[in-house]
Amino acid sequence: MTDTSWQPDLDSHPGPKYLALTRALREAIRLGELAPGAQLPTVRDLAWRLHVTPGTVSRAYQLATQEGLLAATVGRGTFVAARAPRLGPTQALFQERDLSDEPWLVDLRSPQLPDVGQGAAFSAAMQKIGQGLDAAWQDYPSQRGEAPLRAAICGWLSDRLLGTFGPEDIALTHGGQNALLLVFLCCLRGDRPVILTEDLAYPGIRHAARLVRADVVGVEIDDEGMLPDALEAACRRHGAQILVLTPEAQNPTASRMGATRRAEIAAIARRYDLQVIEDDCYSITESNLPAMRAIAPERTWYVGSMSKSVSAALRFGYVVCPSGMGEAGRLTAQHGFFALARPVSDLALELLESGAAQEIRRKVQEVFASRLMTAVNALGRFDIRWQAGLPFLWVPLPSGWRASTFARQAEAEGVLIRQADEYALIHGRAPHALRIALAGAIPADRYASAVATLARLLGHPPSDMAV
Template sequence: MTDTSWAPNLVAQTGPKYLSLVRALREGVRRGDLAPGTRLPTVRNLAWKLGVTPGTVARAYQIATQEGLLEAAVGRGTFVSTQSRRLGPTEPLYRHPLTDPNDDDGVVDLRSPQLPDVGQVAALAQAMAEAAGEIGRQYLEYPGLRRDRYCREAALDWFEGYSIAGQIDADDLVLTHGGQNGINIVMQCCLRGDRPVVFCEELAYPGFRHAARLNRAEVVPIALDAEGMVPEALEAACRRHGGQMVCITPDAQNPTTARMSNARRHAIAEVARRHDLQIIEDDCYTAPVSGLDSLRVIAPERAWHVTSLSKTISAGMRFGIVVAPEGMGEAGRLTAQHAFFGLPRPVTDIITRLFRSGEAMRLRHAAQEVMSRRLQMVVQAFGDQDIGWQPGLSFIWLRLPTGWRGSTFARVAEAEGVLLRSADEYVLQDGHAPNAVRIAMAGGVPEERFQRAISRLVRILEKPPLDLPV
């Protein structure tokens, strides 16, 4: 049994550091750099070498242990599992690869929804050409705190058919560089103190915790059930931790697809009122109109409704909308002004034309139709598997059958040319990840290729991987 001073280089890696470290551990075992029985550095020593927190290393060790790559011995340390073996660079994880060796499709990325082109390219090109023909002195000036009002007035059309429509006006809106930037702006506007507390769903969109970290906040997870965040759990957390803000996705919980009833939404709002919490309502995954009340309608004095065009029209335009609480629009716009001086004039000109012409809503509905067809294809393919989904939503939540772990399934799928997200990417620090994965609709991939990728995942479920404990 030998010790190692192993310390991978994570500088070039993208995504969460703990997942990068898990990938490095897998590669180290695969290449033989980490032989069976090798004792790994302690959590603190490796964290110091890599310049990350001990929690990052501990979480990576935990996932690798669950996968069977590592073994933990109480009082002795963490070791490369003696059941692990070195795999050659071309040796498959399966005895019988699922892919056709003549199928040169490349990798199919199902980690995030990919928009189909239902006319966006042509519409954007036309709007850009029209905007270019009207360039004037306004392009030489800063956007200014109120100079985007023409775009905010046009953006009100985006809420047509939703309960929030008719309850807001242009003064309530803050324009941002997409939904993630919107979340960050709200936290900058509302959080106070050296270590504010933010409450999030125990399985949550990672952008919540990234924004919280940028704003010095501690993130506290709140339990979920079939309807999303549990009000009693939020109440208990408020009594224990205090807290200034709660982040919720009531219409299409990411990643579980849960939808809150009106009764649950009112219960959450009442807890927020009792403990003076600001609410971030994430509506970036816009599903078809549900008929349910927005939290911004239920609690207009404290709810910040965040949405964007990224999942329906264009992710590249980086256009988001925050509906501020009553009387807080000016404060939100001032925060955005301090952060980036407002959206660029070309962006607001182009998007305004899409809103005013009706193209934005037409493109939105057309994209949702394509995604809905893909969704039905996936639901039918998985048959009696335990999946969470909503009509019109661009992802599903697959709860894996007994024997699989989310991280293992994602790794095997990646080896077969399909990328998806394990539950590990959504759990908060030190939280428990269920055995599940999120699969997004790839609207930009040809339908036949998308269908083959889904069929590949279905077949993977039926065949456990070679020499990988599941």
Template sequence: MDTIWPEALPTSKGPKYTLVADTIRKAIDNNMLEVGAKLPPVRELAYRLQITPGTVARAYTILTDEGLLQAEVGRGTFVAPPKSPILDDVWARQLHLRDDKYNANVSLFSPRLADMGQVALIRECLQKVSKADPGLFLNYPTRDAYQPMRQTVVDWLSDLPLGALSHDDIVLTHGGQNGLCLVFQTILRGTKPLILIEDLSYAGFRRAGELMRADVVGVKMDKWGIDPTDMERVLRQTQAQAVCVSPEVQNPTGVHTPLERRQEIVEVARRFDLQIVEDDCYRMGAAREPSYRALAPERGWHVTSISKTLTPALRVGFAIAPRERSGDLRRSAEYGYFGLAQPLAELTRLLLSDPRTRQIAKDVRAKMGEYVRVAVNALGGFELNWAPDVPFVWLHLPSGWRAAAFSRAAEREGIQLRSADEFALRDGRAPNAVRIAMNGHVSMDRFEDAMQRLRKLLDNPPEQISV
């Protein structure tokens, strides 16, 4: 901006806000301000030009309305990309690099999928939805209206070992978390039910249970996941109604539960009439073992979504009950929210049935695997749990570091990650570890730089251990 106004606002006839807007507009036309360039805060520019903040704000508003600028809450005002009736694949693929251009921080809190063509495909599907029969936008949803969508989901999940499955078994949910809540609503009984989870697990399990007014009790885990011996001990002392686990990809440790251990869990669950809720939302690759719904068809519930394979933005998930409980799960959804909005369901049907989508999902998985390899190359000298098709790594911290202190030190480096404390029960003990999620929204070079900064921190623990 200094090259636009070296000293002060030039004198000219007309309102000052139009002069400010014209000056910025010309700078954009002449490429003095490139796409993504950040403009000064309103008060700062007003002070430099010796005009009122309201004058600058009005100029920014005019240019934002014209599409030349875009304002992002908490981040500032930027030069917007050129308008186009149909965004081509090049710009669509640039969308996921926005943080790389505008934000000095690298968020590794939650996985962020790289755009491998799904943005353009979703836009294409949205255009098709916009031309659908008017009834799609005017009528209450009905079960029959959703049958094509449910059948598409069955086809989409056809490579999963889920046991006998038909479209009548599929319940459409607003993402995986909504699916968990829906299953708990269907399963839990009594004024104060109780569910079991692993000592260290996805915080959404606990929150979903608490939302259902359930007590949540932790069970010990080992390198294979939940410990069946400790689970039986807890069951002898309580009247738990369900256990919630993620055997394919345990969040946050990345542990995979082998078939023998799953069979042990099923045996314990049958002895104590325990329902098994399997959260399968973090798996990006093929399932390695039969699901609990296949192993225990009378008590296995399955929840999954497209959040870690295509996009979390649509908030679309799927809940599947044991065959004899499908009606119960369906009624929970119908009484709770009737179903997905029909335009959203149609969008998802078009997306999942498109012949390009499976290849896009494979490309997303491969690209996220590249980020994993960069992380492992930088941090592999430490104790690290990882897999090429899991969008995070679990890092056991070396001597001299505590998880909270390391998280704070990483944040000072502009890197946000999750401490093990965030996955532990409130009265539980957390290991000295952190979860580092892959961020496909930043360039590989910038991600690698973040990993090297973490490596430098790990190599140089503080003189005094802090908590």
């Protein structure tokens, strides 16, 4: 039975609204106001009654689910969990929102790739692959059979300053998220290992960490990325084993780490024997700075994928392992899934060898460049952060706006955006800021109109907001 009468007083709980709601849920369950098995109101219904954004309620439900307080069932709703402990993941990696019944909304939450002919290129590649099918397609795929694809990835990465590497240093994965998990499985040891990452970071890091029973600790960042002093303090305090960072294109702040800072981070990693995961999935296509893999090749695992440049549906990623660790990476992959499925590996190889993948990437960048110009022209008078080639920008909000209030008002006017707190760790703090995706799948005129709406809202904060 749905408990439609439950409506907490968020003002009695200090801090951000999503944390206040999480505390209210925790207290109501502890006091028996919400009994095991009780169905909670829908995200949208509770958000409307509490005058907060659906994203605020969704995040509170997610945090309570992570703690084992709630249980979410696709198609049925969210319930107060039974007292027995749950095994495995307790929430979805991403909370999908079906916009088919809300066609007026423009979704600027994720930088969807534009259609630049991927379907035609994939069709042609699959037809060519189909002409050469043989008995090998009846057997298990093998790491040895992926050697040509690993060689092709070396060419794909020729515009990156990664130091010396070759096909023998590469392990192939089912996308960037799978690559993170592969490195965790390869490197972590002990019952409760610790992973360090930026205090605003891609949420998939903490989800992958949970699968390997690891704790994630956030490290303070500034406009250039992770602070060396804060990293060293975290190493002394927590005895971490892995550092995850995004020096080239930080998600969500769009910052880029300079060469001196990268060298400082590498020195600390050596001092405390950290393995370094360099997440470059969102990066621009070219860089004139040495990657962490070039600075500390003995301990850096460089992670990338085609999801942000060719097709997210392909689920194809890769890891350039530390020098001499390629076999360890491939063995970990073999223990997890033998090797990539033949349709995926053969399609990726054909796209790379034919040049189709490179051409798709070039056209995608052209569309994103145009979208970026539209956004910068509309929002340039505000404090925005962006990089050429990056499919999102970061907007610290003007005085008078709070992130939750802005997101609620933007949605009321037909635009969905992501708040900074969606990237904060569970116990972390988030600034009043938002990430705007360039959203290449949306028609250009609708995108321009949505960005203009955001610009108008940014310029008119609520007059009664305390500053």
